[in-house]
Amino acid sequence: AQSVTQPDIHITVSEGASLELRCNYSYGATPYLFWYVQSPGQGLQLLLKYFSGDTLVQGIKGFEAEFKRSQSSFNLRKPSVHWSDAAEYFCAVALTSGTYKYIFGTGTRLKVLA
Amino acid sequence: DGGITQSPKYLFRKEGQNVTLSCEQNLNHDAMYWYRQDPGQGLRLIYYSQIVNDFQKGDIAEGYSVSREKKESFPLTVTSAQKNPTAFYLCASSTGTIVQETQYFGPGTRLLVL
Numbered sequence: 001a002q003s004v005t006q007p008d009i010h011i012t013v014s015e016g017a018s019l020e021l022r023c024n025y026s027y028g029a030t031p032y033l034f035w036y037v038q039s040p041g042q043g044l045q046l047l048l049k050y051f052s053g054d055t056l057v058q059g060i061k062g063f064e065a066e067f068k069r070s071q072s073s074f075n076l077r078k079p080s081v082h083w084s085d086a087a088e089y090f091c092a093v094a095l096t097s098g099t100y101k102y103i104f105g106t107g108t109r110l111k112v113l114a
Numbered sequence: 115d116g117g118i119t120q121s122p123k124y125l126f127r128k129e130g131q132n133v134t135l136s137c138e139q140n141l142n143h144d145a146m147y148w149y150r151q152d153p154g155q156g157l158r159l160i161y162y163s164q165i166v167n168d169f170q171k172g173d174i175a176e177g178y179s180v181s182r183e184k185k186e187s188f189p190l191t192v193t194s195a196q197k198n199p200t201a202f203y204l205c206a207s208s209t210g211t212i213v214q215e216t217q218y219f220g221p222g223t224r225l226l227v228l
Binding site for chain 1: 224
């Protein structure tokens with residue numbers, strides 16, 4: 001069965017430190033992969049997406065993610081975290097066959113220390 | 115400004131009562147979606163609509179109903195058959211329903227049971 005795993009429920013980093021949020025997926029075909037961010041009590045905003053081509057994708061707010069097929073991973077990174085990055089981050093995979101279908105991970109909540 | 119609005123921000127339901135959550139978009143998008151978000155879980159699809167007067171069940175449609183009489187509106191009714199309705203409900207829209215389309219999310223409605 002298709003699934004998305006975000007193994008870290010909470011992550012705390014200091015402002016200015018680097019960040020990596022992990023995402024692993026299980027899907028037999030080539031996946032379409034997404035990272036979304038959600039501020040408290042708000043909707044989701046797309047950070048970046050991967051469909052094909054260069055496995056390192058750049059997104060908004062200085063985020064990037066790398067698709068590694070051999071590890072079934074799509075980890076999100078940022079070289080220097082800002083206090084405003086504190087939010088919840090969701091990884092999602094879209095199934096590429098049949099009708100519309102997204103599978104979301106359970107999210108990683110990021111706390112940033114001043 | 116184009117976007118998605120959801121109302122109300124908070125909604126209280128009594129036992130046995132049906133309640134309706136509003137979702138309006140002025141992005142001229144054909145596709146609209148309803149998701150349910152519970153703490154520690156990813157988003158789960160309730161219903162989606164690809165075009166006016168058409169909608170499809172998602173993964174957790176039981177106890178919910180929708181209508182799509184206008185392109186810009188996709189209201190969700192939580193019926194008394196939904197025994198555990200307390201959750202955060204997110205509406206989204208996209209130009210179409212192929213997986214490459216970016217979804218734009220509204221700010222959400224939090225439903226609480228009295």
